Amino acid sequence: MKERLAAFAEERDWQQFHTPKNLAMALAGEVGELIAEFQWLTPEQSTTVMSDPEAGGRVRAEIGDVMIYLTRLADVLGIDPVEAALTKLEDSARRYPIDQVRGSAAKR
Amino acid sequence: MKERLAAFAEERDWQQFHTPKNLAMALAGEVGELIAEFQWLTPEQSTTVMSDPEAGGRVRAEIGDVMIYLTRLADVLGIDPVEAALTKLEDSARRYPIDQVRGSAAKR
């Protein structure tokens, strides 16, 4: 997907706009649209949002947009997002040991 | 990674907190931290942020966090984020034909 996104930008001469600063903004803009889909739903209602074809379609499209800009941003920064996520997950595993944090949402 | 994140949450009894609504908020919170790394940089400075070990390390960690919550959110919604991104990319290819939009950032 990284290559397809890079080609998409290059064909349109859009690399000039794809600085990390601008892509971080585009990512934030898309996350804003995604969060708007959930703002008036209860947590319970949010778990069944995909069973509504219209709202579900919008949520799927927004997830796609967020994924596009996250992938593109990571690419122009030279970061592998999966590797970065796994490193963070290992950090979190150390910071939140299972036997100490079960069932608690408190931040450390 | 999807499975590792799900196991991570299950071991800590955190699925109760992982509603789509809450995960969308967590995603937005992490994107806020990511964007803060770029806010005072010029677009040019943002392109070399990874050459600064400290700022670069923070950006990598934030990309990891965003990837974690995006993957987790897509998982609880039953969405494949790569597939959703590719669908959106095809939409965009139709909406932004190469010969009509070259070099222009105008929205359609």
Place this chain on the structure above:
Amino acid sequence: MKERLAAFAEERDWQQFHTPKNLAMALAGEVGELIAEFQWLTPEQSTTVMSDPEAGGRVRAEIGDVMIYLTRLADVLGIDPVEAALTKLEDSARRYPIDQVRGSAAKR
């Protein structure tokens, strides 16, 4: 407050950083910190967050930060934020007539 914020920036020679683009990013970063305070709370728990001195103090500080950057952004754009809000409120009053939308969160 607008004048105090402008003086604060001028004394520190920070106007150079205070472009609308950068201030919009700073605003988004602060809103990210604010939303993180609520991400794992139920809607009910969120209504009593101010009764916890620690969390309440953080929320108050984040509201302050958001207000600072919103005021500063509006100022450099030459917009009166209260006037802009009242104009939008009148639009919303027309789009959401009381007798048609009572109790419904549906978007129009």
Place this chain on the structure above:
Amino acid sequence: MKERLAAFAEERDWQQFHTPKNLAMALAGEVGELIAEFQWLTPEQSTTVMSDPEAGGRVRAEIGDVMIYLTRLADVLGIDPVEAALTKLEDSARRYPIDQVRGSAAKR
């Protein structure tokens, strides 16, 4: 404005949706729309956005929306946003003494 927003919500029986959690999400959604207006502009272009009637009108409307949800969120939390901002500004004045930080965007 606080009272007008509260009346607007009450007339429509919308207080049920206006928990701090939901309002923080609505605020983040509006900030996402605002930031999208600036994402492909250079910092220099962003300083003249208001001279374009269309883009300028959208920016003004988004500033209004952000102000609405910030005011409403602060109100349901019992926070005076101007007071919260002034307290934060005093903190910042102490943390960023004029003679030490002139012209530098480094965080403390």
